[in-house]
Amino acid sequence: KQEVTQIPAALSVPEGENLVLNCSFTDSAIYNLQWFRQDPGKGLTSLLLIQSSQREQTSGRLNASLDKSSGRSTLYIAASQPGDSATYLCAVDPYNQGGKLIFGQGTELSVKP
Amino acid sequence: KAGVTQTPRYLIKTRGQQVTLSCSPISGHRSVSWYQQTPGQGLQFLFEYFSETQRNKGNFPGRFSGRQFSNSRSEMNVSTLELGDSALYLCASSLAAGVDTGELFFGEGSRLTVL
Numbered sequence: 581k582q583e584v585t586q587i588p589a590a591l592s593v594p595e596g597e598n599l600v601l602n603c604s605f606t607d608s609a610i611y612n613l614q615w616f617r618q619d620p621g622k623g624l625t626s627l628l629l630i631q632s633s634q635r636e637q638t639s640g641r642l643n644a645s646l647d648k649s650s651g652r653s654t655l656y657i658a659a660s661q662p663g664d665s666a667t668y669l670c671a672v673d674p675y676n677q678g679g680k681l682i683f684g685q686g687t688e689l690s691v692k693p
Numbered sequence: 694k695a696g697v698t699q700t701p702r703y704l705i706k707t708r709g710q711q712v713t714l715s716c717s718p719i720s721g722h723r724s725v726s727w728y729q730q731t732p733g734q735g736l737q738f739l740f741e742y743f744s745e746t747q748r749n750k751g752n753f754p755g756r757f758s759g760r761q762f763s764n765s766r767s768e769m770n771v772s773t774l775e776l777g778d779s780a781l782y783l784c785a786s787s788l789a790a791g792v793d794t795g796e797l798f799f800g801e802g803s804r805l806t807v808l
Contacts, residue, residue, distance in 0.1 A: 625799070626799075
């Protein structure tokens, strides 16, 4: 059974720091991994999608990597800003699950001015 | 291009009632999936529809049902509401052109409170 874990559950950093969020999954049989951002009481915003054949994806100050063999992904945020404060979730798209993504519990990030 | 639209955004019901939530996907997206989000359980998959067919269903009781229309709009229904059904219900759409789900785009959610 696929399980997705995100550590740490919460993280507080001063503005300007570079930081890394971690995501691990137990079964490497996935099509892709997606990172999302969720602001309080809101829906999820897609940040990056990494196909299983890719090693990393970049968008602005965000860089996500994927190591399928070890079951790990990281989301790197450069030069963090208070506006980056949100909960970050990763999700995997497992083989033969017909549209069912498996989500981690998320990392709640707080960037202090 | 408009995003995923969910209605209503907020609603309050009492135990035993039923509720219908609506989701309009991004234009051109044929796959719609539904998730329930609660503080204790996180995001849990309810079901996914593609071209009006339910392709997958999560581990929820039969009180939770859904459907998809020919224009890809989707509805989910919860009957005989229980206190534990209080949650944020999120709808997501994707192109799902291949065997994988593809990039998922979420709506703002429908916040259901059951009293």
